[in-house]
Amino acid sequence: MHTGGNFGFQFQTVYLSVTYFDGFLSKRSIDDGKLWAIRLLSVACLSLAAKMEECKVPALSEFQVQDYNFESKVIQRMELLVLNTLEWKLGSITPFAYLHYFINKFCAESRPKGLFSDAIRLIVAMAKEIDLIDTRPSIIAAAAVLAASDGQLTRKMLELKMSVVSFLQSQENYEMVERKDKTPPKFSISPSVLAIHSSSMDVLENSVGTKRRLTFSDSDHSCPTKKNHKP
Template sequence: MGSSIGTSFSLSSLMCYEQTESTLFEEDEDDNTLFINSLDHNYDNPFFLLEDEDEYIEYLFKQETGFGSITHFLSYDDDHDDDSRKNIFWLRTARLHAIDWIFNTQAKFGFSVQTAYLSITYFDRFLSKRSIDESKPWAIQLLSVACLSIAAKMEEQRVPPLSEYPIEYRFENKVIKNMELLILSTLEWKMGLPTPFAYLHYFFTKFCSGSKSQTIISKATQHILELVKDFNLMNQRPSIIASAAILASFDSTLTKKAMDLRISLVSTWGNLESGQVYSCYNIIQENRRNKVKKTPSSDLLSTQSNSMCVVEDKSNACSGVKRKLSYEDIEECHGQKLHRP
């Protein structure tokens, strides 16, 4: 990761977070409320303030464009040497494993897909600002647990204690909590990030008149979950992904001209958005054609059949300079791998 700025984070530096912020992470109901209230949502609950759905969606459009792009930390370029390319390949693989773990854990706890997707968004945005060394696979799991824990505190009514999370390494609770604080600090405490699910009903009403909403939205949700593993799309606007998913669920034979006509129903969108939606739509169609080649064990949706919960979403801006994240080895005292029988 040649472009990253070297900043060393040892275990002791993570522990320092606990000294000043630990009250936000006690595992009881009152402190979870305090955690939510401490975040800078920056939207003042617009869903309840704006009665008109078009007005609310316009608000979301403006919010999502204010985030800034995610650094393509998983893409190769000519400046990368062999070691950098090797680490990027490792990060791609580690990200896929992290996503599988997040969705498996989401299914175990009965979380909504919104919670899982939001945690993956945190995961990607964190790694776009700080990198993890290839030699630290446990750090990926620590990041995954912390991201899902934060997302659950944002979205779920019941947040399970950290001891119930099915993890391969034995992390002390205070280490996970301090990792949560590092994530919050890195993302500037702006955690109300947009996801595609907030847009599904809106785009259904725009594009799919006369169709059954439950069927179309369920299929669109499946498409979104399939797309989440494609790192090339992690920088795509959530509204683009949502509209492409709805259109692919409604009609799998759309031409570019037909796409343009439908996108014109969104008053503030033009040729740029239409092209982006059509590109994403084609990726969905390609995934559909390739799906027969997948084995059941590689099907991300196998864990999602009971969790198609779509909720409203809000967004906040988040930007920053990418920095290097490295840890002192803590496997021996805090990150020991569990050896299960």
């Protein structure tokens, strides 16, 4: 079981942590082969998101990931690096803030059973497939509601529904709705919603580009030792 699954954080927290992760990697890069640094970054982003969204935040010593042990001071240094990289702008608006609005707009007359939970599931799933930095939260929310309400939407039907909301771009939304077909059918957000966070980090590892390298003055010394597993 992924360590984060024990916390029972809100889905907003998970999504926000992936947003921080994406934002960091859009400005910095991590050298190939430094899996421990990717894990450390995911822990720092999750911790920061928890501080923004959760009423009760676990101690840093509790934020451990599979195969690695990170000291609290090492996590703190990574948190500070994330904060500086993001220019301390952590108050991101998430797609969840738009869900009720779009459900009322698109499904006022007929609301499918489980629409809200299905839309949430799709939003969290899409976080693994898209660039959260370049995609507006409102677009993600609208696409999730439309996909959850009717999986057989054609472009014409989509444009008709979109016409009630003038600020949305039909082309962008249609592409987002099409991503629903790529969403694994077994995807679930409960009870351990944070399991999604770890799998998202695995997918995002491949997004590292030729950006400013992640450096620590003592990074090599801070590299944690892997846990020894009994046979």
